Amino acid sequence: MKCISSLSLCFLLCLCAIQSVSSENAIVPPRGWNSYDAFSWIISEEEYLQNANILSEKLLSHGYEYAVVDFLWYRSLKGDRNSIGFDMIDEWGRMLPDPEKWPSSGGGRGFTDVANKVHNMSLKFGIHLMAGISTQAFNNNTPILDTTTGQPYTESGRVWNAKDIGIPSRACRWLNNSFMAINVTTGAGKAFLRSIYELYASWGVDFVKLDCVFGEDLDLGEITSVSEILNGLNNSIVFSLSPGVSATPEMAQMVSSLVNMYRVTKDDWDAWPAILSHFNVSRDFAASNLTGAQGLKGKSWPDLDMLPFGWLTDADAHEGPHRSTNLTQDEQRTQMTLWCMAKSPIMYGGDLRNIDPQTFDLITNPTLLEINSFSSNNQEFPHIATLDSAKTDGIRSWIATGRNGEIYVAFFNLNDEKTTISANVVDLTIVQPGGRTLSVYEGTETWSGTLIRTNDTFSAEVAGHGSALFVLRSS
8 A cells, every 4th residue: 555645645634624614616626537538428337336436445535526427328328429319318308317327227216326326435426418408308399397396387378398498400519419409598498407407416416517508509598597506406516518619718707607617628539739739728718817716606617628548438439448548658747737737627537447557646646736726826937948949839838836835837848859948937926926036946846856956047858748847945
């Protein structure tokens, strides 16, 4: 058994203290595991619970507390990702777990038994939902439940059904056969949403990822309606939005107070160009001062998407984990470092049953997790240089301050070849109160363990696609 480091213990105690005294949602960026990168939409109850058990045993002590079932948990394996007619729905048009994949859901129990098992592991249970209403419910013209009466919703002297609220012309662009938007300006539309979230809250859901509702799919009406419903529940449910294609800080300004997480990029998979695409986005959202802003019953966080590390499947595949990530160790370190410096939620995407020691050490690195949870003034740091002028465009840096006065500086080499990156200590005043100048800094470069003491410059030779992370304190 490994001994826990003093820094890890300090981080754990602080995180536990915050969670124990605060009833707020997402007081720090949420952290957990999501099934999509490893299992696409075909995960079974057994596979999910195996991963949740490992999450509880190995990662909960590092703040990973959410175990999230991603999309199409209600769809039979006889269908495909964009089928019609293969979903399990109740008489009110609400999605229920497919009993072949989730055998404990029979008899109208839904996810109750699974949620109870997750809670007994001291974890929190999350599910993925599609915005709007399913095409299957629309075609069946299912009635809408009025949860205040237990009867079909009635307004203006008539009963309202799915075809009264569904909008076929606004089908989800990437699941167009399966889901469409609803008219939330009607009482019936709001009643349908209320019936959904009250049902899932009764199962013990702690986290909802609502999809096809943000970025280029923005539906502010549904986001607002769902937020109001969740705000009125006794249960505390973290509210996450997806995806983030073409998301902007202006869009984030509209939703940040209504939710707890919102994706700001398209789906992130295990390819270097995907990591590259996050640098400008994370810079722009950090500059918008929305990171850790007031959210639904707590705070809200721009979300850079899951970490596609370890044992994975392929996007929209009809099979489970069958290959290792395509990212090199340097690329994974770069991704994890950027996610933490940007204070993104951290959701591990690989199959936890096959996590390797290097990956485990990376995602539980105490310095990175300390930055992710407790740092401030996080921003891109422009004051860096390299001796090779041809590589200037391919170097980036971030800076942040720690809660004990330390300064974190991350160098990123986005070029293919190694290069030396340097910065001057005088420029660290960008994150110091009043821009005060301190003469000498000392500290450590995290990955090499190199000790530093300087009143001038500090530097590191950084591998192609790699990173360096300095922890500096004034002496």
